[in-house]
Amino acid sequence: MKLRGSIQRLLLSMILSLAASTALAQYYSGDHTFDGEHKNEASASLTSGKNILIGPCIGNTVHYKHFFNNHWSVDGGVNMQYSKELYGVKAKGEYHIQVKSFHIFASGEFLYNRYVKYKTNEIDGNISVRFERGYWDITLGESLINYTIGESGYTEPATLTFGAHATLRPRTNYWNVGLLFRNYDDFYYENWNINWGLDFYYKFNPTWKLFGEFNIRPAGSMSQLASKYETTGKVGVIYRW
Amino acid sequence: MKNSILYSLMATALLAVSVSFTSCEKVSPQGVLMGNTSVDDRVKQSLIYYSYHGEDLDWDLTDSIEEYSFLVGSDSHITIDPGRLTEMIEIGIENDDLFYCHLGDLADTKPEYYYNTQQALYNATRTWKRKYIKLYIDEFHSIDDGMYYDKRITPSTKNYLKPWDDWTLPFYPVVGNHDITHNGWSLFCDQFKTSFYEFTVKVGDSYDRFIFLDSANGTLGDFQTDAIDENTLLNDDKVIRNTFTFTHTNIFRPSLNEFASTYCREELYYLLNKLSEWNTTIAFWGHVHAWDDRMFNGVRHITMPSMNFVDHPNGGDDLIVRITVKKDGTCVMERVGLHSKEMSKEDLESMGYITKTA
Numbered sequence: 068m069k070l071r072g073s074i075q076r077l078l079l080s081m082i083l084s085l086a087a088s089t090a091l092a093q094y095y096s097g098d099h100t101f102d103g104e105h106k107n108e109a110s111a112s113l114t115s116g117k118n119i120l121i122g123p124c125i126g127n128t129v130h131y132k133h134f135f136n137n138h139w140s141v142d143g144g145v146n147m148q149y150s151k152e153l154y155g156v157k158a159k160g161e162y163h164i165q166v167k168s169f170h171i172f173a174s175g176e177f178l179y180n181r182y183v184k185y186k187t188n189e190i191d192g193n194i195s196v197r198f199e200r201g202y203w204d205i206t207l208g209e210s211l212i213n214y215t216i217g218e219s220g221y222t223e224p225a226t227l228t229f230g231a232h233a234t235l236r237p238r239t240n241y242w243n244v245g246l247l248f249r250n251y252d253d254f255y256y257e258n259w260n261i262n263w264g265l266d267f268y269y270k271f272n273p274t275w276k277l278f279g280e281f282n283i284r285p286a287g288s289m290s291q292l293a294s295k296y297e298t299t300g301k302v303g304v305i306y307r308w
Numbered sequence: 309m310k311n312s313i314l315y316s317l318m319a320t321a322l323l324a325v326s327v328s329f330t331s332c333e334k335v336s337p338q339g340v341l342m343g344n345t346s347v348d349d350r351v352k353q354s355l356i357y358y359s360y361h362g363e364d365l366d367w368d369l370t371d372s373i374e375e376y377s378f379l380v381g382s383d384s385h386i387t388i389d390p391g392r393l394t395e396m397i398e399i400g401i402e403n404d405d406l407f408y409c410h411l412g413d414l415a416d417t418k419p420e421y422y423y424n425t426q427q428a429l430y431n432a433t434r435t436w437k438r439k440y441i442k443l444y445i446d447e448f449h450s451i452d453d454g455m456y457y458d459k460r461i462t463p464s465t466k467n468y469l470k471p472w473d474d475w476t477l478p479f480y481p482v483v484g485n486h487d488i489t490h491n492g493w494s495l496f497c498d499q500f501k502t503s504f505y506e507f508t509v510k511v512g513d514s515y516d517r518f519i520f521l522d523s524a525n526g527t528l529g530d531f532q533t534d535a536i537d538e539n540t541l542l543n544d545d546k547v548i549r550n551t552f553t554f555t556h557t558n559i560f561r562p563s564l565n566e567f568a569s570t571y572c573r574e575e576l577y578y579l580l581n582k583l584s585e586w587n588t589t590i591a592f593w594g595h596v597h598a599w600d601d602r603m604f605n606g607v608r609h610i611t612m613p614s615m616n617f618v619d620h621p622n623g624g625d626d627l628i629v630r631i632t633v634k635k636d637g638t639c640v641m642e643r644v645g646l647h648s649k650e651m652s653k654e655d656l657e658s659m660g661y662i663t664k665t666a
């Protein structure tokens with residue numbers, strides 16, 4: 068199965084999706100940008116769900132993000148999945164520019180995961196570009212994934228990173244619900260597996276925000292019939308100061 | 309608000325149409341979300357089958373046989389002409405290979421192509437039986453009893469003597485993603501019964517284990533991983549010399565131009581650990597239609613090229629492999645060529661291989 072045909076199908080899907088989304092877009096100033104007042108952002112979340120390998124699982128993540136100005140920000144995070152015995156840390160740098168009503172974010176990320184149960188160390192590098200408008204965003208990028216078990220290591224050839232997200236309300240609204248699909252999450256980059264999700268947030272005030280996600284992460288996709296792999300729910304809070 | 313809902317619904321509908329539109333007929337568009345054939349269902353069925361017939365799969369070779377060989381092919385994607393599969397088995401029979409393994413995507417999804425596959429295997433079975441299956445006559449059995457035996461198997465084996473019709477070709481496939489779309493599993497299991505099974509080959513005092521895993525959905529699934537963890541198949545105390553595993557979905561990606569593995573990350577690491585835990589000698593993978601041969605954590609991983617006419621219209625010298633297990637347990641790999649050319653439907657009809665249709 069050659070990649071060329073798959074890329075053609077993916078591009079066609081994306082063009083059609085983009086056409087659909089662009090027709091809906093309205094002007095907005097994105098909320099992933101520096102608001103001019105709060106330079107720091109911290110979040111904590113609790114994740115629980117079920118996985119075919121582990122069964123019921125629970126864990127939590129914490130993040131800290133610092134905005135230097137309207138363009139540059141850095142982000143660090145820690146992932147602790149207790150049932151899975153999976154622990155990860157990440158660091159991310161992001162550059163933001165606005166072109167007319169488009170917000171464009173270019174980012175580079177380094178991620179380390181330790182799968183204790185499977186005696187595996189994983190190191191991921193990713194560069195991505197995210198395009199945002201009022202009701203949708205699309206991410207495209209490349210990941211390099213290296214893993215080591217025992218004395219053997221393997222670096223997978225560069226893998227396409229893709230994601231799309233559409234929301235019911237504009238991002239400036241104090242609440243929102245969205246749908247997403249992507250082959251990555253805060254602490255993993257997958258190959259050709261798609262994570263389908265429904266997310267939401269509720270802003271209590273400019274400093275406090277509640278957020279959550281419900282994710283279905285099937286194994287196999289596109290040419291393979293998808294099959295149950297993992298479902299998770301995540302709920303957390305963000306504090307800005 | 310009303311407009312937003314309407315627009316969102318439109319966007320979702322357009323996205324769904326785009327996914328469906330851009331999926332070819334070889335895959336099920338709805339399968340992007342959730343397949344209609346579950347690996348768990350297949351494994352449940354396979355475990356039941358195994359509970360009845362598991363022991364029948366084991367080979368206990370006569371003392372005169374000190375080494376043996378087997379063939380492995382992958383992704384034959386049979387459509388009209390099953391010639392490459394026929395050629396593989398003919399090579400195996402000519403070389404006295406003990407059995408033939410296939411790594412999935414046997415036929416190209418459509419029911420009519422499974423009939424061609426079935427017919428090819430039926431023809432191969434006749435040739436195989438003529439060479440290896442002999443009428444058993446002794447003081448207790450006459451020609452009228454109609455019992456037959458395989459001259460390579462020890463007489464103490466359970467079901468050593470069987471009627472002619474009960475002898476089947478030693479062809480061991482795993483199920484691939486193209487074998488399960490468009491209700492393919494019902495066609496596959498009608499012929500092969502199981503997608504998750506194991507057997508041993510006894511040579512002298514040594515046992516070699518052969519494990520066949522169902523990864524057609526890009527995952528082993530809940531029941532299969534549980535069965536593996538609970539040693540549901542591997543429930544005997546044989547001391548194993550070599551272990552060979554066979555499954556469809558690849559782990560290693562031979563190059564940037566090829567599809568990546570579709571196991572979710574933790575499952576990928578689970579599987580790599582499990583193969584090491586089993587002291588696997590060689591793990592065979594298909595799906596990606598490209599060759600890769602590497603050692604990882606003590607296990608040799610061989611990812612197989614496809615053997616179909618589309619990828620290799622002129623054949624090739626290295627489309628399948630033969631593994632020879634020597635007397636001392638060492639394994640020698642040899643790449644074997646397939647060179648048959650695809651025949652047209654008309655040619656196959658005129659030669660009587662397929663039935664003429666209106």
